Structures are given as C-alpha cells and as structure tokens.
Amino acid sequence: MSFTAPGWGNFLTGVAPTAAVLLIALLLSLCGCGSSDGKTHLTFQIWDTAQRSGMQAMCDAYTAQHPDVVIDVQVVSWNEYWTKLEAAAESNTMPDIFWMHTNQLLYYADFGMLADVTDLYNDVESGYYQNHFSDISLGNVSGSDGRYYGVPKDKDNGVLVYNKEMFDQAGVAYPDDDWTWDDLTDASQKIYDATGKYGYLAYLDDQLGYWSYVYQNGGYILSADKTASGFNQPGGKEAMEFYIGLQKNDWCPDQNFFTQNGAGATFWSERGAMFMEGSWSLLGALENNPKMDGKWDIAKLPKAPNPVHTDESLDQDGRACMSNGLCYSTGAHGKKLDIALDVIKYFGTEEAQIIQGESGAAIPAYLGTEESWRKAWDKFDYKINIDCIFEQFDYAIQVPYNSASPRWKSQVLDVLTQIYAGNQDVDAGLEKIESIVNTETQKKLADN
Amino acid sequence: MKRKLSVAERREENWGWIMVAPTIIGLFVLNIWPFIQTIYTSFCEHLGFGHYKFIGLNNYIEMFQTPEFWKATWNTVKFCILTVPVGVILALFVAMLLNTKVKFKGGFRTIFFLPLVCAPAAIAMVWQVIFNGDSGILNQLLGTNIQWITNPKTAIVAVSIVSIWSSVGYDAVLLLAGLQNIPKTLYEANSIDGAGKVRQFFTITLPMVSPTMFSVLIMRLMASMKVYDLIYMMSDDTNPAMADMQSLMYLFYRSSFVSGDRGYGSAIVIWTVGLILLVTLFQFWAQKKWVNYDI
Numbered sequence: 001m002s003f004t005a006p007g008w009g010n011f012l013t014g015v016a017p018t019a020a021v022l023l024i025a026l027l028l029s030l031c032g033c034g035s036s037d038g039k040t041h042l043t044f045q046i047w048d049t050a051q052r053s054g055m056q057a058m059c060d061a062y063t064a065q066h067p068d069v070v071i072d073v074q075v076v077s078w079n080e081y082w083t084k085l086e087a088a089a090e091s092n093t094m095p096d097i098f099w100m101h102t103n104q105l106l107y108y109a110d111f112g113m114l115a116d117v118t119d120l121y122n123d124v125e126s127g128y129y130q131n132h133f134s135d136i137s138l139g140n141v142s143g144s145d146g147r148y149y150g151v152p153k154d155k156d157n158g159v160l161v162y163n164k165e166m167f168d169q170a171g172v173a174y175p176d177d178d179w180t181w182d183d184l185t186d187a188s189q190k191i192y193d194a195t196g197k198y199g200y201l202a203y204l205d206d207q208l209g210y211w212s213y214v215y216q217n218g219g220y221i222l223s224a225d226k227t228a229s230g231f232n233q234p235g236g237k238e239a240m241e242f243y244i245g246l247q248k249n250d251w252c253p254d255q256n257f258f259t260q261n262g263a264g265a266t267f268w269s270e271r272g273a274m275f276m277e278g279s280w281s282l283l284g285a286l287e288n289n290p291k292m293d294g295k296w297d298i299a300k301l302p303k304a305p306n307p308v309h310t311d312e313s314l315d316q317d318g319r320a321c322m323s324n325g326l327c328y329s330t331g332a333h334g335k336k337l338d339i340a341l342d343v344i345k346y347f348g349t350e351e352a353q354i355i356q357g358e359s360g361a362a363i364p365a366y367l368g369t370e371e372s373w374r375k376a377w378d379k380f381d382y383k384i385n386i387d388c389i390f391e392q393f394d395y396a397i398q399v400p401y402n403s404a405s406p407r408w409k410s411q412v413l414d415v416l417t418q419i420y421a422g423n424q425d426v427d428a429g430l431e432k433i434e435s436i437v438n439t440e441t442q443k444k445l446a447d448n
Numbered sequence: 449m450k451r452k453l454s455v456a457e458r459r460e461e462n463w464g465w466i467m468v469a470p471t472i473i474g475l476f477v478l479n480i481w482p483f484i485q486t487i488y489t490s491f492c493e494h495l496g497f498g499h500y501k502f503i504g505l506n507n508y509i510e511m512f513q514t515p516e517f518w519k520a521t522w523n524t525v526k527f528c529i530l531t532v533p534v535g536v537i538l539a540l541f542v543a544m545l546l547n548t549k550v551k552f553k554g555g556f557r558t559i560f561f562l563p564l565v566c567a568p569a570a571i572a573m574v575w576q577v578i579f580n581g582d583s584g585i586l587n588q589l590l591g592t593n594i595q596w597i598t599n600p601k602t603a604i605v606a607v608s609i610v611s612i613w614s615s616v617g618y619d620a621v622l623l624l625a626g627l628q629n630i631p632k633t634l635y636e637a638n639s640i641d642g643a644g645k646v647r648q649f650f651t652i653t654l655p656m657v658s659p660t661m662f663s664v665l666i667m668r669l670m671a672s673m674k675v676y677d678l679i680y681m682m683s684d685d686t687n688p689a690m691a692d693m694q695s696l697m698y699l700f701y702r703s704s705f706v707s708g709d710r711g712y713g714s715a716i717v718i719w720t721v722g723l724i725l726l727v728t729l730f731q732f733w734a735q736k737k738w739v740n741y742d743i
Contacts, residue, residue, distance in 0.1 A: 083705055090498040107708075111496050204686045256598035259687045260580050410706050413685055414516075421600070421688030447495070 040339050042071045045095035047081045050284055054361025058352045062343055069339060071097075089113045094331035096340040097347075100150045102140045102324055106403040109143030115332045118148045120345050132350075136398040137365045141327045144403060150327025151348035154362035155370075156279045157321040157392045158208050159298040163197075166273040170194035175274075175299035180318070181213075181242065184274070184302045185249070191273045192251035198272035199251035201263040202243060204420055207322050207399055208276045212301055213239040215320035218308035221400040222437075227445065229437035231412075232430045235308035241426055244419060255420040268292065276301065279389045283360050286380055293382035300388045316395045323396035325365050363389070404437075404444035411436045490714035500711070507715035517716070519691060520699040523604060524720075527695060528672040530608040531615075536665055538612065539619035540657070546620065547627045557624075560617035568614075572681035575610045579682075597682060600692035607678050607693060615671070619664050626660030627653070655740040662739045666731055673724050676701060696720045 046055055052075055059071040074095065076084055082104060088094045089108065100108065108114050121128035129138055129148060137152035160175055167174055170191040175183070188199020203209060206221075214221055219235025222228070230236040247254045253266070263275045268289050277285070282298065289296075303318035314320070328347045330340040346352050353364035353372075360376025370390060377386060415433050418424040424432075453461065490507055492500035511517050546557055563571065578586050581595035596606040634652050643651065676697035683690060694702075696716055704713030 086497065107496060111499075113497060255686065255688050256595045257582060259598050259684050260576070260595070261582055406706075406708050410685070410702055414691070417686055417688050417690055420686075421691075423691075 037070075038068075040069050040336060042069060042096040042336060042340060042343065044071050044073045044343075045081075045085070045098040046073065046075055047078045047099060048361075049075050051359075051361035054356050054359030057359050058347060058355050059343075061352065061355055062346050066342075069343070071343065089331065092331075092333055094334065096334055096336055097328060097330050097343055099153065100141075100327050100329040102326075102399055102401050103405055103409075105141065105149060105327070105329075106144060106401065107406060108329075109145075109147075109149040110403060112332055114143075114149040115330045115334070115337060115341060116147050116149060117151055117329075117341065117344065120151070120341060121348070132366050132368075134365070134367060134393075136323050136396060137325050139398045140325045150329040151344045152365035153326040153328055153347070154356070155323055155325040155365050155393070155396075156363060157323045157389060157396050158212060158276045158278050158301065159282075159321075159389055159392070160274055160301055161267060161277045161282075161285075161296060161298050162274045163267065163270065163272075163296055165270075165295045166191050166195055166197055174297070175302065177300060179299070179302040180305040181302055182305050185246070188249065188251040188273065195273075197270070198253055198266065199249070199274065200246065201258070201266055201272045201275040202246035202252050203258040203263040203275070204255055204416060205276075207324065208278055210240060210243045211322045211400070212276075212320055212397075213243045213304070215314065215322070215397050216301070216304040216307065216316075216318050217242075218304070218310060218313035218315070218318075220312050222402055223312055226400070226402040227441055229434040229441075230312065231437065232434035233312075234310060235313060237430055238308065239304070240430055244416075244426060247420070255417070270295075280362060282384070282386075282389075283376060286377075286382065286384065297384050298388060299385065300392055314397070319395045321392045321396050322399050323393065324399040326362075327365075402441055402444075404440040407444065408437045408440040411440070486714045486717055489711055490718045492711045492714075494708060494710040496708070503711070507712045508719075511712065511715050511719070516691065517699065520694050520696050520716075521719075521723075523693060524673055524675070524695045524697075524723075526604055527608060527611075527675055528669060530605065531611045531672050532665065532668050534608075535612045535615055535668055536619060536661065539616050539664065540623050540661065542616060542620040543623035543627055544653070546624055557621070560620055562617065563614040564618045566614075568677055569681055571610065571614055572678060575606075575613075576682055579606050598687055598689050600689040603683070603687075603689035603693040607675075607682055610682065611672070611675065611678055615668065619668065622664050623657060623660055626657040630656040658739045659741060662731075662735050666728060669727060669731070670724055673720065673727070696723075 044055065044059065046052070052073060055073050059073060063069050063071060085094065085098065094113075100114070105114070118129075125131065129152075133152045134155070137155060138148070141148045141150040141152055143149050162175055164174065167187070170187075171194070172187045172190050175187075184200055191197060191199050211221060214230065214236045217235045217239035219233055219237070219239055220230035221236070223230060231240065246252050253261075253272075257266075263272070264277065264281075264285075266272045267275045268285070270292075277298075286293075301319075301321050305318065307313070307315075307318045309315060328344040330337065330344055334340055348366070350366055350369055353366035353369045356362065357364040357369055357372030358375045360373065363370050363373045370393075374386065377383070412433050415424065415429050415436070419426055419429040489500065491502060491504060493503045493506070495501055542560055546553060546560070550556065576597065578584055579596035581587065581593070581598065584596070586596065587593060594602055596602050630652065634656070635648060638648055638652055674697050675695050679693060679695055679698045680701065683693060687693075697720065700713045700716040700720070703716060704710045
C-alpha cells in the first residue's frame with residue numbers, strides 16, 4: 001500500500017491553525033477559575049447530601065451580608081471524601097472550606113494542613129470558644145499541640161430505637177431511664193418468645209456499638225491521655241465480652257446476618273425490636289418510614305448494672321453515650337484564606353448555628369442553640385421522644401481517637417471480625433487488640 | 449551503515465512521531481512514571497501527605513512475615529483457579545452456540561453481552577440480594593441454607609460466580625469473532641472425510657480459535673489477579689469471611705487508602721505485578737505447545 005505523507009507545508013496550512021485554536025481553547029478553560037463577575041468564589045465541601053440544604057441556608061445568610069462572595073456547596077460521598085481531600089492537600093488545591101472529622105483532624109492538623117483558628121474570635125470576645133462550646137466539642141477540634149483547627153459544627157449521640165408494637169405484644173414495659181443491660185436482655189428474650197421477632201440487634205460497630213458499653217461499664221477504649229488501650233482492662237474487657245456475647249442468644253442474629261442485612265433495615269422492616277442508632281439518622285428515618293408512624297420511639301441507652309471502678313473510670317453510675325462532632329476547617333495555605341476564615345468564623349456564630357439547627361441538618365455545637373434542632377421535627381405529625389437525646393449530653397463522652405487511629409482502627413476491626421467468626425477466642429483477641437492499639441500509638445508518638 | 453533518508457521518508461517519519469506522540473506521552477505520564485514511583489514508594493514509609501521516608505526493604509520484610517498477606521495471595525490464586533478455566537470454557541461454549549443457526553441470534557448475543565454494560569455496583573447489589581443467606585433467591589431455589597457471602601468456605605465461590613457471569617459475554621464475543629474467521633471449507637472437507645462433530649471440534653475449531661483463546665486467557669487471568677472491585681462491593685469491613693475472600697488488590701486498597709500506609713500498599717502492588725509477570729511469561733512459553741498460528 002502506498003502512503004503519501006502530507007508535507008510540513010500542508011501541516012502549516014491545515015493542521016497547525018486547528019491545533020492552535022484547540023490549544024488556546026484548552027488554556028482558556030483552565031483559566032476558567034478566574035471569575036468574570038468580579039466576585040470571590042469559594043467552594044465548600046461536605047459529605048452528607050441530607051445536610052446540603054442546611055449548609056446552603058447558612059451560606060445564603062453569609063452571602064446576603066457579603067454580596068461579593070459566592071459559595072458553592074459540593075457533596076462528595078464519604079467513601080471518596082478522604083482520598084480526595086488528601087490528594088487535594090498534597091497538591092495544595094483543597095476546597096476553601098470543608099467539613100473535618102475527629103477521626104482525621106489530628107492527621108491533617110499535625111501535618112500543618114489546617115489553618116489555626118484559635119484566635120479567630122479574639123476581636124469578638126475573649127474565651128469565645130470556652131464560653132460557647134462544650135469540652136467535647138473543643139476536644140474534637142484540638143490538634144496535638146492544643147490549638148484549634150476547626151470551628152465546632154455540631155454534636156450527636158446514639159440512642160436506643162425500639163418498636164412499641166413488639167413491646168406491647170410481649171407485654172414488656174417500654175425502656176425507661178432506669179433500664180440496665182439486664183432489662184435489655186430480658187426484654188429481648190420475652191419479645192423473641194412472644195413474637196418470634198429478634199430482640200436487641202447487637203451488630204459489630206464501634207460508635208454505635210461496643211464503645212458506649214465499655215464506657216458505661218467503667219472501662220475505656222483509650223486512656224484519658226490517649227496513649228493506652230483499655231480493651232483488655234477490667235471494665236473494658238467485661239463490656240466487650242458482654243456485647244460480643246449478645247449474638248450467642250437466640251433473640252439476636254449473628255454477624256453473618258448483620259453483614260448481609262444491616263441492623264437498621266432489619267428494624268425498619270419490623271423483624272427486630274431494638275437497635276442503637278445515631279441521632280443524625282433519626283430525622284431521615286422518620287421521613288423514610290411513614291408506615292412506622294406510631295409504632296416506634298427512642299430511649300436513652302441502658303446503663304451498666306455493675307460498673308467497674310478503676311482510677312481511669314469516669315464513675316457516671318453506669319451511664320455513658322458516645323458523642324462526636326464535626327467542624328468547619330480551611331486549608332492552611334489556601335489562596336483565599338482570609339475570606340474562607342471569615343466564612344467559618346460566621347459559621348461558628350449563634351446566628352449561623354441556629355440556621356443549621358432549624359434546617360434539621362444536625363444538633364448545633366454552640367451551647368444554648370441546641371433546641372433550634374427541635375424545629376426541624378415540627379413538620380412531622382408523629383412525635384418521638386427527642387428529649388432523651390438532649391438529656392444524654394449530660395454524660396456524653398468524646399469519641400476516642402488519637403493520632404494513630406487510622407493505623408489501628410482497621411486492624412482492630414480485623415481481629416473483631418475474627419472473634420465474631422469464631423476463629424479467635426475473646427480473651428486472646430482482646431489481648432491482641434490491646435497490643436495493636438498500644439504498639440501503633442507508641443510508634444506514632446515516637447515518630448512525632 | 450545507516451542509509452540516509454530521503455526528504456519524503458523523513459517527512460513520513462516526522463508524521464509517524466506526531467501520530468504516536470499523544471499515546472506515548474499518555475503512556476509515560478499515566479502508566480510508566482507512576483509505576484516507577486510505585487517501585488520507589490514500596491521502599492518507603494508514608495509519613496503523610498506525600499512525604500516519604502526511605503526504609504529499604506522493611507515493607508517487604510514486614511509483608512512476608514504477615515499471615516494475612518499470604519492468605520490474600522492464596523485467595524487471589526484460588527480466585528484465578530475458580531474463574532479463569534471455567535470462565536473461558538463457558539465463554540467458548542456460549543460463542544459456539546451463538547455461532548450456530550439459532551433463531552433470535554442477535555437477541556441472544558445482546559443478552560450475553562448485557563452484563564458488560566451494567567454498572568458494576570448495580571451488578572454487585574443485585575447479586576448480594578440473590579446470595580442473601582436469609583432471604584436470598586438462590587437458597588430458596590436450591591432448598592439450602594448457605595450463608596454464601598459470609599461463610600468463609602463459600603464467600604470466594606460466590607464472588608467467582610459473579611465474576612464469571614459478568615465476563616462470559618465479553619469473552620464470548622471475542623471468541624465468536626475467532627470462530628467466524630474459520631473457513632467453512634475446512635468443515636466441509638472434514639465431514640466428507642467422515643469426521644463427526646466432536647472430532648471436528650478438536651481437530652478444527654479448537655486449533656483454529658486457539659490464538660483468540662490465548663489472548664482471552666491472558667486478559668482474563670490478569671483481570672482475575674487484579675480483582676478488587678467485586679470484593680469491595682459485595683463484602684463489607686464487618687464480614688466475618690473477609691479474611692478468606694480478600695484479594696491482594698483489596699489488601700492494597702485497605703493498606704494504602706484506609707490505613708494510609710502507602711509504602712506497604714505499594715509493596716503489595718509490586719508483589720502482584722511480579723506474580724502477573726511470572727504467570728504471563730509462563731503462558732507465553734506454554735502457548736507454543738497448544739496455540740496454532742497456521743492457517
């Protein structure tokens with residue numbers, strides 16, 4: 001086959017101008033970030049679609065006062081959020097404002113990726129943070145150096161969700177404030193006997209599972225100075241054994257079942273009587289399960305009947321619930337740092353936190369504005385006992401994280417699944433978990 | 449001595465370079481350079497945000513001492529053994545059926561090809577429902593009570609079934625093209641000589657389609673050794689059978705992106721690349737024994 005090659009002459013007259021036009025178009029599109037309307041455009045990255053409108057409402061309130069700023073709320077799913085944010089941090093292209101999670105804050109803050117916001121409110125009020133946010137909220141935004149790297153956004157805790165109909169059928173009284181673990185197992189057995197439905201759904205989870213049991217029992221996951229594991233210490237060990245052992249009862253499905261069906265789906269399809277759920281999911285649950293109206297309610301978590309007392313124990317009479325909170329952060333090297341800081345400063349004010357609460361997005365972290373969250377429930381005819389969520393904050397405990405958490409969390413989960421699978425006995429497993437947490441923590445401390 | 453090129457030939461050469469440039473540049477930027485970086489990363493500890501500390505062979509030493517790693521290697525091998533032979537044979541069978549004179553041939557071809565155009569996440573979700581040990585349709589059909597996805601013995605089988613199901617159509621289409629290239633005259637001559645259908649298959653069809661089969665085999669084996677997405681989507685961190693179904697690539701994902709230990713993750717990747725290289729070299733050596741390039 002003969003092939004006549006076009007010469008450079010043809011190239012210059014035909015191809016080159018086309019290529020040049022394409023190249024210019026490409027360059028122009030790359031410069032598209034420079035806005036043409038003369039306003040400052042900020043991006044605000046979050047992971048929860050359900051909170052989008054609440055976040056948008058806060059942004060609208062800010063831009064109403066600052067017409068020269070435009071804020072674009074972007075939702076990135078939780079599964080990609082951290083991979084994306086880390087890649088963006090490495091290439092210095094972080095979003096201008098973003099949500100930060102306790103689990104990751106230390107990693108980002110200790111590497112100098114987050115702007116220090118400790119002095120953000122100095123011109124407003126001295127001790128602004130201490131006056132308006134709880135110790136847990138401030139613990140969640142503190143870096144290893146004790147400085148603040150985010151403005152507290154919200155707070156949450158876990159509650160016991162129960163099916164009233166099944167309790168009635170079994171003739172068991174609804175969970176009340178004095179409920180203990182024994183009442184939980186008794187009720188489960190009675191409901192199972194009477195209805196054939198599952199009782200308490202004790203699925204493998206930390207924040208919505210064994211963590212609160214450990215603290216209720218006078219144990220701890222991490223010691224107060226966050227350097228030592230309590231998995232294999234008296235209170236912790238006993239609680240872990242209790243919680244893991246729940247799946248041995250006829251009234252509780254095993255982990256095989258939970259992996260395939262999920263505890264929430266089991267409860268909402270009326271196959272189980274109780275499970276632990278986060279306060280952040282309840283509004284959505286009410287909205288998505290209209291058929292369950294009148295059949296369900298929430299209660300405080302049951303307390304430990306005989307909590308252990310040690311030097312590390314919090315001694316809260318067997319009561320505890322885990323509380324986490326997110327915060328608003330901005331990158332330390334952002335190109336629009338001043339404006340981004342001004343926006344998150346606004347997000348931490350009473351006004352913005354009330355907007356967030358009323359939208360139903362989450363319970364505001366700003367002390368005294370929590371009640372605004374109730375307003376989001378007004379539009380629903382069926383009322384559940386949300387008082388218990390607020391009351392639980394009295395003895396809430398900050399979710400246990402340290403800078404080595406990303407390293408030990410998945411390893412701990414591996415051992416726990418082996419225990420649940422029956423390939424590892426509980427005693428040896430807890431010993432192993434304790435050594436994983438301690439080793440990784442020591443390694444991290446030595447690195448720093 | 450090198451012959452001097454004429455002006456026309458030089459022009460043609462210039463054009464050749466320009467034509468391949470986008471691909472070559474893309475290959476270098478997107479494949480070769482990251483690969484070199486991965487090799488380097490496997491000798492480092494990731495401190496965070498792209499900062500690395502050179503630690504020599506430590507990642508490899510740690511890796512070879514971890515039972516979890518050997519388990520994942522074995523799981524990957526097991527997955528290949530389960531999916532590749534069955535998958536390729538099934539694909540050949542389907543291709544031969546589609547190559548005969550059946551009604552609705554176009555319809556059948558489309559149906560077999562459909563899994564390929566479905567989103568993998570959707571496929572995994574549907575199969576999760578089918579495999580559900582509590583209410584799944586598979587147990588109801590078989591009258592069994594097997595926890596397909598969470599039983600350590602069946603979990604990898606379940607994933608293999610989905611993998612075969614989703615790849616058979618594509619492989620069959622490739623093999624179908626190979627089958628259609630076989631001249632009809634060969635079969636005619638063969639049947640005049642008195643050969644039956646079975647003999648025709650082994651003396652004509654199989655040797656003539658063997659080059660296509662070889663490429664399908666290589667592609668399928670590489671894909672199986674790199675399996676990650678199916679396991680990620682069909683399983684869950686809290687699955688009691690995780691240790692018995694996680695592949696090397698899944699372990700890499702967890703090390704690099706969940707635990708943030710990218711050095712260790714890179715070491716797993718390099719080990720997997722080595723394995724694939726070894727298997728592929730073996731296949732190229734073995735093909736001389738069974739692949740027929742004569743027409």
